[in-house]
Amino acid sequence: MDKAMQSTPPQKKEPHSIKWWRIALPFAVTIAISLLPAPHGLAKHAWYYFAIFSGVIAALVLEPLPNPAVGIIGVTLVAVLSGSILFSPTEVANPNFKVASEAIKWALAGFASSTVWLVGGAFMFALGYAKTGLGRRIALLLVRALGKSTLMLGYATTIADTILAPFTPSNTARSAGTLFPIVNNLPPLYDSMPNNPSARRIGSYVMWTTFAASCITSSLFMTACAPNFLALEFIKKIVHIEISYKQWMMATLPWALPLLLALPVLAYFLYPPEIKRSEKTPIWANDELKKMGAISARETALAVLASMAILMWVFGGDYIDAATVAFIVVSLMLILRVVTWDDMAKYHSAWTTIVLLATLVTMADGLARTGFIKWFANYVATNVGGFSPTSIVLVLVTVYFFAHYMFASLTAHTSAMMPIMLAVGIAIPGVPADKLALALAMTTGIMAVITPYATGAALPYYNSGYLPRAHFWRLGGLFGMIFLGALLLIGVPLLMAR
Numbered sequence: 183m184d185k186a187m188q189s190t191p192p193q194k195k196e197p198h199s200i201k202w203w204r205i206a207l208p209f210a211v212t213i214a215i216s217l218l219p220a221p222h223g224l225a226k227h228a229w230y231y232f233a234i235f236s237g238v239i240a241a242l243v244l245e246p247l248p249n250p251a252v253g254i255i256g257v258t259l260v261a262v263l264s265g266s267i268l269f270s271p272t273e274v275a276n277p278n279f280k281v282a283s284e285a286i287k288w289a290l291a292g293f294a295s296s297t298v299w300l301v302g303g304a305f306m307f308a309l310g311y312a313k314t315g316l317g318r319r320i321a322l323l324l325v326r327a328l329g330k331s332t333l334m335l336g337y338a339t340t341i342a343d344t345i346l347a348p349f350t351p352s353n354t355a356r357s358a359g360t361l362f363p364i365v366n367n368l369p370p371l372y373d374s375m376p377n378n379p380s381a382r383r384i385g386s387y388v389m390w391t392t393f394a395a396s397c398i399t400s401s402l403f404m405t406a407c408a409p410n411f412l413a414l415e416f417i418k419k420i421v422h423i424e425i426s427y428k429q430w431m432m433a434t435l436p437w438a439l440p441l442l443l444a445l446p447v448l449a450y451f452l453y454p455p456e457i458k459r460s461e462k463t464p465i466w467a468n469d470e471l472k473k474m475g476a477i478s479a480r481e482t483a484l485a486v487l488a489s490m491a492i493l494m495w496v497f498g499g500d501y502i503d504a505a506t507v508a509f510i511v512v513s514l515m516l517i518l519r520v521v522t523w524d525d526m527a528k529y530h531s532a533w534t535t536i537v538l539l540a541t542l543v544t545m546a547d548g549l550a551r552t553g554f555i556k557w558f559a560n561y562v563a564t565n566v567g568g569f570s571p572t573s574i575v576l577v578l579v580t581v582y583f584f585a586h587y588m589f590a591s592l593t594a595h596t597s598a599m600m601p602i603m604l605a606v607g608i609a610i611p612g613v614p615a616d617k618l619a620l621a622l623a624m625t626t627g628i629m630a631v632i633t634p635y636a637t638g639a640a641l642p643y644y645n646s647g648y649l650p651r652a653h654f655w656r657l658g659g660l661f662g663m664i665f666l667g668a669l670l671l672i673g674v675p676l677l678m679a680r
Contacts (some may be wrong), residue, residue, distance in 0.1 A: 204244045207240055207244060208238070208240040209237060211236050212233050212237030215229075215237075216229070216230050216233035221557075221561075223560070223561070225270060225553060225557075227267055227269070228554045230267050231268060231549070232552075234256065234259060234260055234263075235256075235545055235546075238255075238256035238597075239597060242594040243590070243591065243594045249593065250537040253541025257289045260289070261286060264284070268285065268548060268551060268552060269281060269285075270552075288544065289544060291547065296503055297414055298411070298539045298543065299509070300411065301411045301539055304349060304350070304405045305351055306508075306512045306529070307484075307488060307512075307515075308352065309529050309532070310484045310515055311350065311360070312359070313480075313520075314478065314481045314521075315474060316484050318360060319471070319481065321342040321346075321360065322474075324341050325342075325464065325467040326468050330460060331458060332384055332387060332459065333446055333447070333458070335368070335463060336446030336450065339388065339391060339392040339395065340445060343399050344395070347396075347400070347403045348406060349491070351405050351406060352531065352535075353396045353399075353407050353627070353637060353638075354638035355531065357392065357395075357396035358643075361392055362646075365389065366642075367466065368384070368385075368460075368463055369381070369383070369385030369388065371466055374457070374648075376648050385648035386453060386649060387454070389643045391449045392643070394449065394631055395445055396639050398442045398665065399442065401434060402435070402439065402442060404425075404427050405427070406627065408535055410623060410626055412543070412597065412600075413596050413623040415543045416546050416604065417600075417604065417623065419546055419547045419550055420608075421615045423616045425623070428497070430620070430623075433677050437669055437672035437673035437676070448664065453653075480518075480520050484515070488511075538593065555601065555604075558609075569610075570612075572678045574607065574613050575621050576670055578606060578607055579625055580666065582599055582622055582625055582629075583629045583662075587633060589636075595626075600623075603622055607619075614678070617677050617680075624669065624673065625669065628666065629665075631661050631662050633655070633658055634651075634655070640654075
């Protein structure tokens with residue numbers, strides 16, 4: 183799976199038997215579950231569908247094949263077996279119900295999702311940042327302006343990520359692809375070298391602050407992390423609620439923005455650099471800007487278009503769909519030659535993500551289509567109760583957050599956990615489905631901070647030599663608690679109070 187959606191560390195070459203084990207286990211999970219008797223009250227065809235869905239989740243975690251391939255195989259398998267897996271016996275027995283045609287409509291339904299194409303459009307914005315050099319220029323301008331002190335250098339990289347985040351639905355592309363190559367050049371200017379004690383002079387602080395900022399911005403902006411869109415689509419399919427860009431921002435700003443502003447200071451005191459001033463950094467950034475030359479017409483055009491997009495997303499939600507805005511801006515990018523169609527056609531990450539999202543959205547829709555979600559919700563409703571709605575939401579968000587220790591992919595986590603957590607929540611009387619759904623969705627970005635394998639963006643920082651293994655795990659746990667605390671103590675109570 184491409185780096186935009188994948189959060190799995192690069193895999194070492196493994197023995198042939200282990201590769202077959204990765205292939206065999208998803209099938210074993212599917213077969214084992216299907217052979218068990220269906221739980222009381224659940225239709226047999228829904229249980230069989232759940233068995234296939236569980237096998238798909240196992241494959242997303244183990245990755246015997248790229249995740250988009252897993253999604254396609256899962257959808258295809260269900261479509262082929264739809265007569266006994268997807269549709270109820272009553273539907274199949276109806277002579278007017280055409281199983282084959284309904285099955286292919288279901289299989290392709292994910293590609294009709296506006297959310298999926300909004301992701302594709304946002305990826306094209308990210309392509310524009312990379313092709314024009316605007317993303318690098320923004321980062322260098324901030325480093326030149328703020329880089330004289332180490333603390334302000336932390337703010338420079340944080341602000342750079344914040345500016346890029348609304349138009350880069352991949353924290354890996356944004357933080358690892360755009361910002362890491364810049365910050366990796368800074369520590370050697372002060373003889374802060376990797377894999378030795380001098381790393382703490384300045385390199386360790388800058389690396390951690392830059393990475394942690396990408397986790398916060400991935401929650402702050404709906405369009406900053408592709409699994410956010412996957413969560414939103416599950417919410418639409420399962421609880422029939424659509425969350426707009428404006429609603430997302432109103433929910434995240436009260437807790438994520440203060441957290442983002444405090445991050446460089448928190449890191450400065452919790453993981454302090456030895457060098458407090460960095461006079462050479464602005465000089466280096468200025469030299470790099472000179473090499474880039476004057477801002478180009480394409481960069482200017484992209485800056486205007488990106489600003490137009492975010493204004494329309496925030497303020498135009500009642501008049502124009504967010505995906506339509508993305509199509510308008512992408513069309514103007516083509517007309518103004520910010521990028522070419524050949525550039526877009528070759529942008530592997532975008533098309534891979536579109537296929538992955540479309541197929542996983544379809545697979546999750548099957549849980550509702552077969553009645554599994556309704557059955558599970560009713561089951562939970564008969565066994566859980568006695569707590570206030572706010573307490574329930576806080577507990578579910580906490581469980582959802584810490585469950586990420588078991589996942590090496592934000593996408594796999596969202597696919598496996600979001601439908602179940604939604605079903606648990608909506609089954610409990612008094613829990614507002616829209617607020618629970620948004621609280622869970624906002625958790626995706628910040629939980630990426632907890633482990634070196636939690637997101638693809640962590641890998642270059644973890645492997646840089648400036649963040650020793652023990653330090654990374656300790657910082658991940660500490661900042662994970664701080665991030666979760668901000669969401670639970672500020673974000674969720676304010677959300678529930680509306």
